[in-house]
Amino acid sequence: MTSMFKRTALASTLAAVLFAGTTQAQSTVGEIHGSAAAAQTVQIHNIDTGATRTVTVGEDGRYRAASLPIGSYRVNVQKDGRTVSTREINVVAGQSSQVNFAADASDAYALDTVSVSANALAVIDIASVESRTSFTADQLNKLPVPRNVVDVAALTPGTVKGDGAFGNLPSFGGASVAENSYYVNGFNVTNLYNNLSFSEVPFQAIQQLDVQTGGYGAQYGFSTGGVTSVITKRGTNEWKGGASWVYTPAWGREQSPTTYTKDGNLYRTYRQNNENQNVYSAWLGGALVKDKLFFYGIFQADRKTETRYPVATSTAAAQRNTQSNPFYLVKMDWNLDDSNILEWTSMNNTQHTTNRYFGSSIDANGKPSTDDYLGRRHVKTGGATNIFKYTGYLTDDLTLSAQWGKMKSKNSSEYVNADGTVGRYDGNIDSAIAGCPYIIDRRASTLNGTTSPIRSCYLDSRMNRFDGEDQRTAYRVDLDWKIGDHSLAGGYSREKWTSEAGTAYAGGVLYSYNTNKRGEDYVQVVNFRNGGSVMVDQKSWYLQDNWQVTDNVLAYIGVRNDSFNNKNGDGRNFVRQGNIWQPRLGFSWDVFGDSATKVYGTAGRYSLPIAANVALRAATASYYTQQEFAYSAIDPVTGAPTLGDPLGEREIVNGESGVTPNPRSVAARNLKPYSQDEYILGFQHRIGSDNAFLDGWVVGAKATYRRLNNAIEDTCDWRPFYDYGKSIGLDMDTHGGSRFTPPQGTPGCFIYNPGSKVTLDVDLDGSGTLRKVTLPGTAFGQKAKRSYQALTLSAEKASEKLYVNASYTWSKNRGNMEGLVKSDNGQDDTGTTSAFDYPELMIGANGYLPNDRRHSFKVYGGYALTPEWSVGVNGLLESGRPTNCFGGGNGTVAGIPSYNSAFFYCEGKITSRGRGKRLPWTWTLSPNIVYTPAYARGLTMQLDVINAFNNSKPIAINEIAERGSDQTYYNTTYRVPTYFQTPRHVRLMVQYDFSL
Incomplete structure (x- = not known):
């Protein structure tokens, strides 16, 4: 359990537990965003798999790399083809990790949920609107809860x-x-x-x-x-x-x-x-x-x-x-x-x-x-x-x-x-x-x-x-x-x-x-x-x-x-x-x-x-x-x-x-x-x-x-239809029907919105003829x-x-x-x-x-x-x-x-x-x-x-x-x-x- 309680891993866990980032499709990927000098190049290297992405900082001084697989990353800011500042972070699914570089590119600071290379403290992810709790593999293994x-x-x-x-x-x-x-x-x-x-x-x-x-x-x-x-x-x-x-x-x-x-x-x-x-x-x-x-x-x-x-x-x-x-x-x-x-x-x-x-x-x-x-x-x-x-x-x-x-x-x-x-x-x-x-x-x-x-x-x-x-x-x-x-x-x-x-x-x-x-x-x-x-x-x-x-x-x-x-x-x-x-x-x-x-x-x-x-x-x-x-x-x-x-x-x-x-x-x-x-x-x-x-x-x-x-629920109350049929002069007691029982061949229950008006095609008297019937929602009870x-x-x-x-x-x-x-x-x-x-x-x-x-x-x-x-x-x-x-x-x-x-x-x-x-x-x-x-x-x-x-x-x-x-x-x-x-x-x- 030692690794769980290292300062850097704990910072990773803390952010993962309470704070989410910009929404990602079904939370399988994360993203890195931040600020640097305009027109600079930011290189994002996946330490686990070797994959590399390069993005250019916009005129507003912001950059963003979306849909990144979770894992450890090295973020390098480059100027004239050489790396002038670097940072290592961990990308968590569903979260937006913020890494800001100074405008002169001589230093960097991270406002990130996870930092591998420094004594990062947990921060609040300002790019989040969701209520999310995340658990890492290390937590799942070591927390005393049933394993499901x-x-x-x-x-x-x-x-x-x-x-x-x-x-x-x-x-x-x-x-x-x-x-x-x-x-x-x-x-x-x-x-x-x-x-x-x-x-x-x-x-x-x-x-x-x-x-x-x-x-x-x-x-x-x-x-x-x-x-x-x-x-x-x-x-x-x-x-x-x-x-x-x-x-x-x-x-x-x-x-x-x-x-x-x-x-x-x-x-x-x-x-x-x-x-x-x-x-x-x-x-x-x-x-x-x-x-x-x-x-x-x-x-x-x-x-x-x-x-x-x-x-x-x-x-x-x-x-x-x-x-x-x-x-x-x-x-x-x-x-x-x-x-x-x-x-x-x-x-x-x-x-x-x-x-x-x-x-x-x-x-x-x-x-x-x-x-x-x-x-x-x-x-x-x-x-x-x-x-x-x-x-x-x-x-x-x-x-x-x-x-x-x-x-x-x-x-x-x-x-x-x-x-x-x-x-x-x-x-x-x-x-x-x-x-x-x-x-x-x-x-x-x-x-x-x-x-x-x-x-x-x-x-x-x-x-x-x-x-x-x-x-x-x-x-x-x-x-x-x-x-x-x-x-x-x-x-x-x-x-x-x-x-x-x-x-x-x-x-x-x-x-x-x-x-x-x-x-x-x-x-x-x-x-x-x-x-x-x-x-x-x-x-x-x-x-x-x-x-x-x-x-x-x-x-x-x-x-x-x-x-x-x-x-x-x-x-x-x-x-x-x-x-x-x-x-x-x-x-x-x-x-x-x-x-x-x-x-x-x-x-x-x-x-x-x-x-x-x-x-x-x-x-x-x-x-x-x-x-x-x-x-x-x-x-x-x-x-x-x-x-x-x-x-x-x-x-x-x-x-x-x-x-x-x-x-x-x-x-x-x-x-x-x-x-x-x-x-x-x-x-x-x-x-x-x-x-x-x-x-x-x-x-x-x-x-x-x-x-x-x-x-959406079902109701089985035939009485409103029975009373309606009676009101229009139908014989409602043939073919096995009664006030509580529909005629044979007619479903006894149907699905509806409780409390809302009901329009249904129904065989009222067992004659085989479907009639369009509209009844108020109150006839079937509460909303x-x-x-x-x-x-x-x-x-x-x-x-x-x-x-x-x-x-x-x-x-x-x-x-x-x-x-x-x-x-x-x-x-x-x-x-x-x-x-x-x-x-x-x-x-x-x-x-x-x-x-x-x-x-x-x-x-x-x-x-x-x-x-x-x-x-x-x-x-x-x-x-x-x-x-x-x-x-x-x-x-x-x-x-x-x-x-x-x-x-x-x-x-x-x-x-x-x-x-x-x-x-x-x-x-x-x-x-x-x-x-x-x-x-x-x-x-x-x-x-x-x-x-x-x-x-x-x-x-x-x-x-x-x-x-x-x-x-x-x-x-x-x-x-x-x-x-x-x-x-x-x-x-x-x-x-x-x-x-x-």
Whole structure:
């Protein structure tokens, strides 16, 4: 860790963490700019690769070299063919490094974020309007945080971890976890099926990780949350390699607390769970042809084994899981000459998971046992990505870049039962699905312990299409042109996303056993399956100008235009959105002209496309029915009931009858884009003082306001159309229709802008005739609302031995809609959650949202004790999230069918959002110690203790208090914790780096 705490490297890190420069296309390159005598020549030499660029200082005494690959550079100012002054700096992606030379060219001084050759202190980048945090490879290796992009992104101010149901993805600035974009080497690797995953690279392959939490420029789209960009390592003229072993042992991992129902029965124990992980990495990079052709390659083998036991009352089986992730990445860079560069990135993150299932039981003391083998599940995710990029320095002032890439990602699963039979779903909703049915047992006798849970041989609740695959093909072209005081940029991009997807219940059916208020047991039979091939076609262009208005004032003016075309499973368009204008403005004011005090601000509009899964769920054939029955017996192997008399009519939920709906009937004609406005005003100051402690601190304050303009969701309320049809004299009760149910063949749900006027082509009476119907937005309920206000205070310092970054954020996240997903019930149907399905569901919905954390204190950094020993720390103190009370199911509220416990309604009255007792404050402290022995150059040994004090407060609870006629289960599990803080665990790392 010694190198991390050298003064020059720390200065590099400090600037990278807080301050960004002039916007660069997707933050894969940086730039150098500054001043010198007019007409002089500035030579910029890449020390790592030997590439050289030469630019001429303009008549205004300024020069600029844009689109430079990250790395170490030597900047020479030349006069009459000889070098009269020189400077060495490090270029960081997305930043503008300022190096000023005296007018007489006899000396130089740098106002740069990174200086290699001098004791440079961190300064404020006056060319920045963005809110950006950057992490170098050295930081990523040595900070005591989990080794993944999500946990590193959570270090940034104003960012909180979302609900555990979504894998604790980051929520930036109050947005839902499904509103972010993720890039690798400038290529978008976000999963556009549901926006809840992305392609990751081997952690040791990351050279720089950028997290943009606001104010990003017009070249960025498809995000109303944050943008995370990974830049991978690349080869240099010096051959370098290394290997590492990261071990997270089961013996060093604590378990979450045992939980009990409100009546004292065991709910869940984690005591016998275990997890063991080994990550092996090896890498090598260098010049195949000096100064011309460079290679970097890394292979990572990640193997994890774990055992997990279910909830005590669950019918689910215990699992013994093996996860194998043989990741690799290859990066090739070819300097054709000093003006033309080719790059190729190839990576594969295919992940294979095998779940082996066993029958399980848990005794009254919480001790689990595992007996008979039930079968195994194979899951395959991830795949190959290839990215090609060309950069051409056409003139001193004009740069062209072009990129093309293709990404494939599997999302498939299959089951092999103990008897060898294979369970698969082929995505055809008419196909029979082999295997055991999904069982839920919530009978009162099970909950009070007088009856054992119903046994079943099902392995998991749902299965994905066994040949499921996502694919993205994308290209973009960018131009950067310096004209006088203006740095102009523009670009065009297009990408196509296809998903071969589908899900179904295990065995094709869910049997949910319940007890009603009268003490009678019954079973609800639910069928659900969907499948198809859907596509999203996206086109975008942008223009922007960084205008140096005066020596001290920079203005940023940008505009972005997006167009989206979504197609259903039959290849037909069901939504077209064009000319989505997104203006972006910003300024940066170097108050005293010494780069020590800066005032900056941004204002912009940001928009999201419609996720591909909307086409699958809302616009493609799906089958979803439910019906309640009495039963007389239960199969001891499968858990399937012997059905008796039906207790009600079979219900087609949301009109999902297995028929592809007419695309003209599934989306409002006047659909507006999902968009958000953002405003930021900030201040930064570098303290200069004779006091050693105060000197060098960079302090800042930033205010942020975000407001949702329009949301896109689905609604399933047929009543406004029914009433309209009645008003024009149609017979609305034929062909299976009713006030709550559309006629057969008519979709039960459609997507719209909540609160806006709806124009839709719809078959009102089942006659086959589509009628254009226009209804006011108030007929379907409230307008979607979400706002975020925050104030962030920050402080950072780097010195010879110390590096520290600290921040405090006060924020409010309020509205009636979290965003594209719903933490209230863990619903990951991006853009088609239960919110707004009926107006009654939104009564009381306005309040503090799930990602609201009023107070958040963060600190991380390190200290070099000696040249061989250093320590680091990562600390978080955060207030708890708001909670709710849900109930009113089975017709308790206004007779709405199919919605069990989805209303803000408990004990006979409305309970508004966020009015429940907040969850407790949480805090974690994660230290580490790093040893780099002098006797073994290149060797590093590190011990991290994550959550050293093993704090285990709940971070999510069951918020369902009642379920219509079935009270017993929910009365006993209301407010029982469902997720806790990650327990204490230790991580050991041994790494060896070498040069050839």
